[in-house]
Amino acid sequence: xxxxxxxxxxxxxxxxxxxxxxxxFEIGNASLLMSCILSMFIGGVLALxxxxxxxxxGLPFVIGQLVGLSMCKELGPVMxxxxxxxxxxxxxxxxxxxxxxxxxxxxxxxxxxxxxxxxVLPRMIAITFALPMLVxxxxxxxxxxxxxxxxxxxxxxxSYQNYMNNLRIAVEWPDLAHGISKSVVFAIVIGLVSCYExxxxxxxxxxxxxxxxxxVVKSIVFILILDYFVTRLFIFIE
Amino acid sequence: xxxxxxxxxxxxxxxxxxxxxxSPVLNGVHFEVDAHSIFVIMGPSGSGKSVLLRHLIGLxxxxxxxxxxxxxxxxxxxxxxELELAIVFQSGGLLxxxxxxxxxxxxxxxxxxxxxxxxxxxxxxxxxxxxxxxEHDKYKMPSTLSGGMxxxxxxxxxxxxxxxxxxxxxxxxxxxxxxxxxxxxxxLHLNQEFGTTSIIVTHDxxxxxxxxxxIAIMQKGKLSKPxxxxxxxxxxxxxxxxxxxxxxxxxxxxxATHPTV
Numbered sequence: 001x002x003x004x005x006x007x008x009x010x011x012x013x014x015x016x017x018x019x020x021x022x023x024x025f026e027i028g029n030a031s032l033l034m035s036c037i038l039s040m041f042i043g044g045v046l047a048l049x050x051x052x053x054x055x056x057x058g059l060p061f062v063i064g065q066l067v068g069l070s071m072c073k074e075l076g077p078v079m080x081x082x083x084x085x086x087x088x089x090x091x092x093x094x095x096x097x098x099x100x101x102x103x104x105x106x107x108x109x110x111x112x113x114x115x116x117x118x119x120v121l122p123r124m125i126a127i128t129f130a131l132p133m134l135v136x137x138x139x140x141x142x143x144x145x146x147x148x149x150x151x152x153x154x155x156x157x158x159s160y161q162n163y164m165n166n167l168r169i170a171v172e173w174p175d176l177a178h179g180i181s182k183s184v185v186f187a188i189v190i191g192l193v194s195c196y197e198x199x200x201x202x203x204x205x206x207x208x209x210x211x212x213x214x215x216v217v218k219s220i221v222f223i224l225i226l227d228y229f230v231t232r233l234f235i236f237i238e
Numbered sequence: 239x240x241x242x243x244x245x246x247x248x249x250x251x252x253x254x255x256x257x258x259x260x261s262p263v264l265n266g267v268h269f270e271v272d273a274h275s276i277f278v279i280m281g282p283s284g285s286g287k288s289v290l291l292r293h294l295i296g297l298x299x300x301x302x303x304x305x306x307x308x309x310x311x312x313x314x315x316x317x318x319x320e321l322e323l324a325i326v327f328q329s330g331g332l333l334x335x336x337x338x339x340x341x342x343x344x345x346x347x348x349x350x351x352x353x354x355x356x357x358x359x360x361x362x363x364x365x366x367x368x369x370x371x372x373e374h375d376k377y378k379m380p381s382t383l384s385g386g387m388x389x390x391x392x393x394x395x396x397x398x399x400x401x402x403x404x405x406x407x408x409x410x411x412x413x414x415x416x417x418x419x420x421x422x423x424x425x426l427h428l429n430q431e432f433g434t435t436s437i438i439v440t441h442d443x444x445x446x447x448x449x450x451x452x453i454a455i456m457q458k459g460k461l462s463k464p465x466x467x468x469x470x471x472x473x474x475x476x477x478x479x480x481x482x483x484x485x486x487x488x489x490x491x492x493x494a495t496h497p498t499v
Contacts, residue, residue: 095335098334099333099334102329102331102334103327103328103329103331104331104332104333104334106292106297106325106327106331107325107327107331107332107333108333108344109296109297110295110296110297110323110324110325111324111344111345111348111349111399112318112319112345112349113344113345113348113349118348
């Protein structure tokens with residue numbers, strides 16, 4: 001129902017643009033540095049784990065392809081979605097939950113201000129645009145991390161140029177679109193789950209804590225389940 | 239009085255029933271509130287006063303019965319859209335993420351879509367009406383305000399709506415006696431000045447008898463017949479008299495002179 005109400009509220013997006021921009025920058029500010037650090041290490045670990053084995057078997061050119069495709073199609077979108085669910089989704093639930101518990105949502109309703117337009121729509125739009133952008137950063141930084149490890153690790157020791165050339169051969173635009181499309185789906189799920197849990201909160205401060213936990217757990221479960229089905233869909237399309 | 243008086247509305251509640259998980263909270267509530275009057279609902283904790291108030295403002299839908307405002311149901315979106323109602327919540331219900339001024343102008347900006355400079359004029363006027371300072375209080379965040387200040391800001395926010403009816407949920411709770419009197423006087427002043435129909439849910443006996451035109455007592459989900467303060471004081475109902483006279487100084491004195499432990 002919340003999803004349908006939010007869809008119905010979409011024509012009001014321009015009217016709520018200030019709140020959308022504020023939420024967008026808040027999500028970006030809160031998460032950009034953390035996503036870059038996380039992605040750098042994910043790319044690095046991927047190269048570190050697979051590199052020596054591939055080099056030993058005479059397949060060093062596969063490292064760039066492996067890191068490139070993994071970051072692009074799977075690790076970038078999924079890891080960023082999980083990070084955002086924990087960092088931004090939890091904050092959304094806590095904020096809306098506290099607004100509900102302390103009668104701020106009721107106050108909006110009595111002033112004939114639709115909470116979906118005022119609270120949910122800006123957050124949904126912001127996260128739907130912010131997460132794919134963070135995923136693009138994550139993919140690029142992850143590739144960089146993989147390249148740095150491949151170049152500096154003595155057991156791998158391939159040049160950065162070599163690594164990037166191999167990566168470019170394997171990764172094509174549709175692969176990038178695959179990752180970004182996944183992140184849009186995940187963003188909608190995180191936004192809906194977080195807003196729903198927040199607006200359903202009733203009781204006191206303890207209920208807010210429980211709502212936040214519920215929101216993060218449900219978001220992660222939905223992300224992982226949907227990841228499988230979206231991947232299947234893309235395999236079918238390809 | 240201003241032109242608001244003509245807009246003031248009457249309220250009629252018939253056979254209102256509500257249960258939560260099988261436990262009845264409202265048990266067939268009937269009453270009427272005349273336009274321009276101050277109607278007070280008193281009652282012990284847990285008697286269903288706040289639940290009744292949430293039904294009156296349309297935040298909840300009853301299992302049975304009707305809430306009619308000028309003969310239109312509060313749950314009818316068309317009727318709701320036409321009426322200007324305001325509520326002063328027990329906790330104030332102020333949005334903590336925006337300033338006092340923004341809270342007061344929220345309805346005008348978000349619902350009425352008025353230009354910023356017009357909103358500012360009404361916000362300043364509302365602040366003045368409740369005795370708050372434009373220079374000092376307008377830009378404060380709600381979290382920095384005292385309980386009394388929050389209630390005054392909530393009243394100012396209600397006034398900015400230019401309401402036909404204002405609902406007050408425990409307007410003097412958590413306030414010291416002086417602040418409680420100030421808030422009570424403001425409610426009275428607003429009613430006399432603008433003719434706005436006011437419905438107050440309170441425990442505060444002094445407030446109820448001091449400013450209420452009609453008072454009804456809520457007990458176990460039922461509301462007594464609304465009566466004037468003088469009629470109520472002369473009533474011989476034992477439960478009502480016990481509720482109205484409880485908590486006086488002598489009650490504590492008798493316990494203090496005859497300890498049970």
